[in-house]
Amino acid sequence: MRMSQSVWVVFVKELKDALRDRRTLMAVFISSVLMGPLMLVLLSSLVGRYEKRAEAREVVVIGLDNAPALRNYIERQTFVVKKAPADWETQLKASKLGDPVVIVPADFEDDLAHGRPPRIELVYSSANARAQSGVGAIAQLLQGFDQEQASLRLIARGVAPSALNVTRIDEHDIADNAARAAQMTHIVPLFVLMSVLYGALNAALDTTAGERERGSLEPLLATPASRGALVIGKWGAVFALGLLIAVLSCLSFLPAQSLLRSESLAALFRFGWVEAAWFIGLLAPLAALVAALMMAVAIRCKTVKEAQANMVALTMVFTLTPLVGLFTQEGEAAWNLWVPSVAQTTLMDRVLKNAPIGLLDVAPSLLLCIVLTAAALMFVTRQLAKRAAQ
Amino acid sequence: MIAMDDLRKQFTTGRGRQARTVVAVDGMTLHAQDGAITGLLGPNGAGKTTSLRMLVGLVTPDSGTIRVDGVDLRDDPQGVRARLGVLSDARGLYPRLTARENIVYHGRLHGVADDVAQSRCEHLARLLEMEALLDRRTDGFSQGERMKTALARALVHDPDNIVLDEPTNGLDVVATRALREALRVLRDETGKCIVFSTHIMQEVERLCDRVVVVAHGRHVADGTVASLCAQAGSDDFEDAFVRLAFGPQGQPR
Numbered sequence: 001m002r003m004s005q006s007v008w009v010v011f012v013k014e015l016k017d018a019l020r021d022r023r024t025l026m027a028v029f030i031s032s033v034l035m036g037p038l039m040l041v042l043l044s045s046l047v048g049r050y051e052k053r054a055e056a057r058e059v060v061v062i063g064l065d066n067a068p069a070l071r072n073y074i075e076r077q078t079f080v081v082k083k084a085p086a087d088w089e090t091q092l093k094a095s096k097l098g099d100p101v102v103i104v105p106a107d108f109e110d111d112l113a114h115g116r117p118p119r120i121e122l123v124y125s126s127a128n129a130r131a132q133s134g135v136g137a138i139a140q141l142l143q144g145f146d147q148e149q150a151s152l153r154l155i156a157r158g159v160a161p162s163a164l165n166v167t168r169i170d171e172h173d174i175a176d177n178a179a180r181a182a183q184m185t186h187i188v189p190l191f192v193l194m195s196v197l198y199g200a201l202n203a204a205l206d207t208t209a210g211e212r213e214r215g216s217l218e219p220l221l222a223t224p225a226s227r228g229a230l231v232i233g234k235w236g237a238v239f240a241l242g243l244l245i246a247v248l249s250c251l252s253f254l255p256a257q258s259l260l261r262s263e264s265l266a267a268l269f270r271f272g273w274v275e276a277a278w279f280i281g282l283l284a285p286l287a288a289l290v291a292a293l294m295m296a297v298a299i300r301c302k303t304v305k306e307a308q309a310n311m312v313a314l315t316m317v318f319t320l321t322p323l324v325g326l327f328t329q330e331g332e333a334a335w336n337l338w339v340p341s342v343a344q345t346t347l348m349d350r351v352l353k354n355a356p357i358g359l360l361d362v363a364p365s366l367l368l369c370i371v372l373t374a375a376a377l378m379f380v381t382r383q384l385a386k387r388a389a390q
Numbered sequence: 391m392i393a394m395d396d397l398r399k400q401f402t403t404g405r406g407r408q409a410r411t412v413v414a415v416d417g418m419t420l421h422a423q424d425g426a427i428t429g430l431l432g433p434n435g436a437g438k439t440t441s442l443r444m445l446v447g448l449v450t451p452d453s454g455t456i457r458v459d460g461v462d463l464r465d466d467p468q469g470v471r472a473r474l475g476v477l478s479d480a481r482g483l484y485p486r487l488t489a490r491e492n493i494v495y496h497g498r499l500h501g502v503a504d505d506v507a508q509s510r511c512e513h514l515a516r517l518l519e520m521e522a523l524l525d526r527r528t529d530g531f532s533q534g535e536r537m538k539t540a541l542a543r544a545l546v547h548d549p550d551n552i553v554l555d556e557p558t559n560g561l562d563v564v565a566t567r568a569l570r571e572a573l574r575v576l577r578d579e580t581g582k583c584i585v586f587s588t589h590i591m592q593e594v595e596r597l598c599d600r601v602v603v604v605a606h607g608r609h610v611a612d613g614t615v616a617s618l619c620a621q622a623g624s625d626d627f628e629d630a631f632v633r634l635a636f637g638p639q640g641q642p643r
Contacts, residue, residue, distance in 0.1 A: 216483060220499070
């Protein structure tokens with residue numbers, strides 16, 4: 001029998017076997033395919049809430065009746081004044097109040113009239129993320145009042161207000177829309193990468209440690225099919241399942257976009273068919289490597305349970321290494337493109353940022369994935385007979 | 391025809407000072423003819439399973455030769471495996487596949503075309519009285535049902551040489567009788583060479599044309615049941631086996 005025929009027979013059987021494991025497939029489907037879009041929707045809802053607050057232009061104040069000038073200024077800036085609840089401090093600490101609180105002293109107007117700087121308190125809790133996000137806008141509002149008062153005093157003394165401005169600051173944000181959105185959507189490549197791992201995991205365990213545990217490996221090796229053909233057929237099925245879940249995971253982001261609640265995020269996050277195709281293309285070599293490495297780890301184990309324990313370390317390496325860049329905040333380093341899983345997340349990030357990707361960017365990880373996959377498969381082939389007889 | 395000559399195999403367990411060498415097979419010789427059932431009889435740990443694993447090429451012998459229908463295992467391991475139908479002590483099935491799918495899968499790996507494998511599967515199902523099982527998933531099969539499926543899987547490519555390692559383990563009386571009958575049919579109607587490894591005397595007496603007695607990895611005697619009884623000087627085959635395997639006092643030889 002030709003080797004290619006044996007490979008095909010094993011591939012079809014393993015795929016059929018894995019696809020009949022409905023419960024496991026459903027669990028993988030839910031965790032890998034639905035989790036990503038769900039996270040995206042939650043993220044967008046969070047961003048949406050912040051945006052809504054910024055648009056609401058509200059300021060929570062205590063004692064504004066003591067400061068008609070300040071009230072006048074605030075209202076001219078089209079801010080809506082809200083009175084702080086009685087237990088505002090407790091609510092702020094418990095994150096129930098989502099706005100910082102401005103406290104205006106009783107002698108505000110008198111101090112202002114006599115040239116004494118009145119002391120306005122801006123109270124927030126840095127443990128209350130919602131309230132803290134509004135601090136900048138309120139501080140800017142109060143500074144605006146401060147500046148207006150100062151300017152009026154200078155004009156009254158015949159001094160041009162521009163005398164206070166020694167320099168002028170012009171802010172330029174050079175990030176384009178896609179790059180800005182990528183800040184928010186860093187998590188997307190990581191989820192898609194995890195779906196490859198979870199998609200391949202069960203099939204990798206079942207075709208190696210599972211065969212040993214149920215005693216079906218020895219009869220399989222008693223057939224004339226070459227060991228290499230058995231391993232390649234099995235690997236092909238594991239790879240196909242990992243890639244299938246990755247494809248479903250990528251495609252699930254397409255409809256998920258319509259659920260984005262943040263309008264600006266929805267406008268910025270562009271994930272169309274082209275981006276999905278890029279993702280799948282980048283993930284394919286990684287899925288090949290993950291399948292081979294999982295099989296190499298699992299073939300040494302006598303039971304699926306033992307293999308699962310060993311697999312924890314492998315999945316952690318693949319999911320945690322891309323986080324290194326996220327934590328260090330140093331941007332892209334040259335080594336990023338050489339390390340499988342880091343390279344894929346880096347390049348997928350670029351796809352989301354709409355940044356260019358050249359052949360030389362893809363080549364290092366592609367080469368490494370091919371070499372490591374081949375090495376892992378040779379290892380599994382060598383181990384197959386040895387482990388069957390143990 | 392299966393010929394195993396002077397096979398030797400030892401395993402080393404542990405490392406460094408903990409290393410211990412275990413002699414599993416120490417000069418095993420077995421010649422099994424076509425159209426006959428040859429029993430490989432020995433107590434637990436006598437080296438039967440290791441010898442059969444060497445025959446399939448799962449374990450490499452330290453020395454000795456193995457030939458199946460004149461083909462040397464060292465020269466053509468795949469050719470040897472193609473000529474063998476093996477029911478090893480590991481007879482695991484794929485629980486999510488039906489009995490038919492389990493059997494046909496192995497047939498396909500033996501190079502049998504799909505339609506031929508399907509018709510062989512039907513034929514074996516009739517022989518082993520397991521037609522009702524064919525399209526059921528093997529998850530939840532009884533011991534007997536599992537054994538029948540595993541046996542059909544070993545025979546699907548219609549091999550000339552059949553090797554069965556303790557096939558009646560875990561079977562009830564009815565299933566054991568059915569298996570014995572199936573083996574007689576295979577021997578008498580198709581002239582297969584059958585090697586039957588066991589440690590159960592009654593099976594050997596009722597089924598085997600020739601018996602090879604092994605103990606402590608060595609071949610200690612061979613012949614028909616009657617000739618072995620004569621050799622040991624006993625009318626009872628069990629007594630004869632104990633004397634041959636363990637010596638007159640029942641001690642290992």
